[in-house]
Amino acid sequence: MMDAHALLFEEPLLWEMGAPGRSAFSMPERDVPEHPLEPALVGDYPDFPDLSEPEIVRHYTRLSQWNMSVDTTMYPLGSCTMKYNPKTNERQAALPGIARAHPLLPTELSQGLLRLMFELERLLAEITGLDAGSLQPAAGAQGELAGMLIFYAHHADQGRPRTKILIPDTAHGTNPASAALCGFTAVAVPSGPEGILEPDAVAARMDDDTAGIMVTNPNTLGLFETHIRQVADLVHAKGGLVYADGANMNAVLGQVHMGAMGVDVLHLNLHKTFSTPHGGGGPGAGPVCVTQALARYLPVPRVLKVDDHFTLGSDFPQSIGKLHAFYGNFGILARAYSYILSLGADLPRVSQLAVLNANYLRAGLRNHYHLPYDRPCMHECVFSDKHQLPHKVTTLDIAKRLIDYGFHPPTIYFPLVVPGALMIEPTETETKETLDRFIAALVSIAREAETDPERLRQAPLRAQRRRLDEVQAARKPCLTG
Amino acid sequence: MKDIEELHFPEDIRYSQDHEWARPEGDLFVVGISDYAQDQLGDIVFVELPATGRTLTEGEDFGSVESVKAVSELLAPLAGEVVAVNAELEDQPEMVNSQPYKGGWMMKIKPANGADYDQLMDRDAYLNMLKG
Amino acid sequence: MRYLPHTEADIAAMLAAVGCGRLEELFNEIPADCRRTAPLELPPAYSEWALDHHMETLAGTTATAPDYDIYLGAGSYAHHIPETIQQLLRRGELFTAYTPYQPEVSQGTLQAIYEYQTLVARLLGMEAANASIYDGASALAEALLMAVRITKRRRLAISQAIHPLYRQVVETYLRPTGFEIVPLPYGPDGRTDLTPLTDLRDLAAVAVQSPNFFGCIEDVAAVSDAAHADGTALMVAAFSEPLAFGLYSAPGHLGADIVCGEGQSLGIPRSFGGPGLGLFACRTTHLRAMPGRLVGKTVDLEGRRGFVLTLATREQHIRRERATSNICTNQGLCATAAAMYMASLGATGLRQLARLNYDKTGYLQNALQRAGVVLPFTAPVFNEFVVRLPAGSAATHRRLMARRIIAGLPLEPFYPELADHYLLCVTETGSKAAMDRLVAEVTA
Secondary structure: OOOEEOOEEOOOOHHHOOOOOOOOOOOOOOOOOOOOOOHHHEOOOOOOOOOOHHHHHHHHHHHHOOEOOOOOOOOOEOOOOOOOOOHHHHHHHOOHHHHOOOOOOOHHHOHHHHHHHHHHHHHHHHHHOOOEEEOOOOOHHHHHHHHHHHHHHHHHHOOOOOOEEEEEOOOOOHHHHHHHHOOOEEEEEOOOOOOOOOHHHHHHHOOOOEEEEEEEOOOOOOOOOOOHHHHHHHHHHOOOEEEEEEOOHHHOOOOEOHHHHOOOEEEEOOOOOOOOOOOOOOOOOOOEEEOHHHHHHOOOOEEEEEOOEEEEEOOOOOOOOOOOOOOOOHHHHHHHHHHHHHHHHHHHHHHHHHHHHHHHHHHHHOOOOEOOOOOOOOOOEEEEOOOOHHHOOOHHHHHHHHHHOOOOOOEEOOOOOOOOEEEEOOOOOOOHHHHHHHHHHHHHHHHHHHHOHHHHHHOOOOOOOOOEOHHHHHHOOOOOO | OOOHHHOOOOOOOEEOOOOEEEEEEOOEEEEEEOHHHHHHHOOOOEEEOOOOOOEEOOOOEEEEEEOOOOEEEEEOOOOEEEEEEOHHHHOOOOHHHHOOOOOOOOEEEEEOOHHHHHHOEOHHHHHHHHHO | OOOOOOOHHHHHHHHHHHOOOOHHHHHOOOOHHHEOOOOOOOOOOOOHHHHHHHHHHHHOOOOOOOOOEEOOOOOOOOOOOOHHHHHHHOOHHHHOOOOOOOHHHEHHHHHHHHHHHHHHHHHHOOOEEOOOEOOHHHHHHHHHHHHHHHHOOOEEEEEOOOOHHHHHHHHHHHHHHOOEEEEEOEOOOOOEOOHHHHHOOOEEEEEEEOOOOOOEOOOHHHHHHHHHOOOOOEEEEEEOOHHHHHOEOOHHHHOOOEEEEEOOOOOOOOHHHOOOOEEEEEOHHHHHHOOOOOEEEEEEOOOOEEEEEOOHHHOHHHHHHHOOOOOOOOOHHHHHHHHHHHHHHHHHHHHHHHHHHHHHHHHHHHHHHHOOOEOOOOOOEOOEEEEEOOOOHHHHHHHHHHOOEEOOEEOOOOOHHHOOEEEEEOOOOOOHHHHHHHHHHHOO
């Protein structure tokens, strides 16, 4: 008996449905005879369920209804920039000349696509204030890896490989993990009482065995690293390089010049700043931009323009090599290109409104939640559960209760330097009315924490599922059915 | 998480600053983590233990305990050779939570120097450290 | 701009609430030495309709079917994609959600990924599959790093019949590590020559691809035996065309320890090479050394079945520099597409489709051979095979291009010894009539 209430249906697993002999696939006609086949090589039929097309459509439609998404509600996941994903971008990426393009076509038969890549690289260089770039990394973490490989190659070329890398304690976990892939030992730099890097802390750790520093600016507390130029000078003076994690670029479009800031390498997350969909966990794209001095290390192939013709060049002997089988997540690049062209000269306004929205939330919530760093923020603000802990209500409870109010929770328990962090990034595409409702919801939850804390500990009560037993999932992993 | 008063700290064992405990058993010492440590970690879902025969220095990382969202290294309270590990924790890591001093023991070591045990904290010293 | 909802009145009210007079003041914290001195030089904003025109112009330059007959494979394959998949993927609830950190409101994504992991494990004959890696190339690099972690050895034997672009990515990933790569040559039948393995010691892994870059089916069981001979080394089986396992035995059934490859064939458009999908599967004994996200089954407070991200302590956001990989965002939506595709085919459909691909390839092989074209490699193939054309073949290739036939991929840039050799690919999308035309034109 299937359980259902209102519009929420229960839905079985794929293999609990269907019947042998059904199919949801239109098999092309057979216009050739059977070709002899060595029986010894033939395997068993894979154990897949047989389903019809209507069953497939209903299954995934129902599953989709169990998700909160940007298209359904405000999704203020800090550091993830969950902005509106324009529909026109989807149309462009689905054009037959893009969706059906084979990556190894002779270049004279894919000129428009190479032009798109060439122009997107130039646009990203202009936006960051750096000189050259590669679109190849498939996500931010692969962009970081590209950056660390460039650091590695640069120091190897100087004749002395370096073994350490400075990483502030506010960094995303991908930073130390990416550095470790290149053999660098991460040296943590504590942020100061203002929540930002202090030049002295960097100077005390920077030496000639340190490859450089990885900085996220604005940082994960949503604060601009105001000493960044001094930090960069310190690092450069010891022969190091400066890497900027561009995860938070949505705060500073058209405002800062990464080259002027002293950045040597930076990655961008096209699925954050440039509106490409997050897809339930990707695909993303993580292009890297670099200064002219480091351009020779960029991944190959590189898109080159010769007269009015575009080609792919691999003759760059100092390149770090390839990171992706082909040119990266081109379909995502096409969406980001569409976004930039749609905004044009309005792009800086994106950051102005993103920062306005974040500061508006900050102003609306600061009397109700603890604000560990009480300074004007950039595109996101970080609160904590300090005021609610005396009622034995934690950040997790607050986050889960937000679901009952119809909002996706913010990022929680990150950055690690704030115990019980609630990291809220509204983005520029939320209206003032939505922000007012979100503030009202969190204010109401703060009140409930005092009057009815148990209600928060039981939350969510109105989602597809109550809280899930993550301990059982980890103790006795069941990863396949 | 519990208040320190709600936690249990036996008298017949000694404690390290990293919240491991050791208990003499013949020539050997049994090692585990304290009630305080398991309470801080929350529900333990996985315990990684060393190979028997491995020689440990004092304070050396000999394995790890994992909760759903954290990993903590285990640091040897005493130097010595690992002569046995608690294989039952592979299937029942929750014993570290429910019986930190009994079923949740982690390894037995043959000490490099049995007198090292005397350098560890007794119950009162450990409690004082916890209360800061 | 239509994505930005703020009216001037909204902005004024919000600025007042935050205590700023002008939008520009929001950036007062940024020191002068970090600022741009000139405005961004960007083209004027395109209207939706002007953008359509511009993008159609760019995309219109690409050679695609049906205007061209394209016999290119090499890791990117033309397969029919049911319209249901395209439409279902555009459900905003699926494509505008993110990593399911909050399981109570992400059960759709979580169940879809759990189903994906299950179908991938069944397809590859393995015990566990992750929620995806970027692509086939980085999946192979991750598999080799995983083998090093498990075995604590630093030497890897890698077949030269693995996709050359995948091998380039592996070299990039391994360059700073100092791990040693020992190449295994391919033999006269187009399969990996395993004889060098008898003299190789202390290997972390032996890696082959099957079907390999030449389309040839490797003797995966023999590779597994050779790899396992010393009791420590792991067998890594890569692939770029998973539809082959609808017909041929899956690598997991032939002794592979880690199976990884490209899943673009499973309902994902080619899109000039990406986004694709890195499939990744292993034995449960090695689960904790595996890179990437995992979804597991559990129950909620009321005992109802549900799904969560699990075993996250392997991952970068918890274990940081000691994580099994730096991967965070993966190819979630592509994995969902692949699950939809596998479910749409079902067991029966997958076998039929794989057989049709096989038969079409066999038809073209026979027809070319009858016309006097040399097929240098003798091993059985799937979808792809190598031909050797008479000297001066570049002119033939160009002549066919002018007649809107892309007659395969020249192999000389990847294998200098294979001048005049081409890799041809046929799938269910190719017709007998088109193949007959190819044969006639090649031999004209």
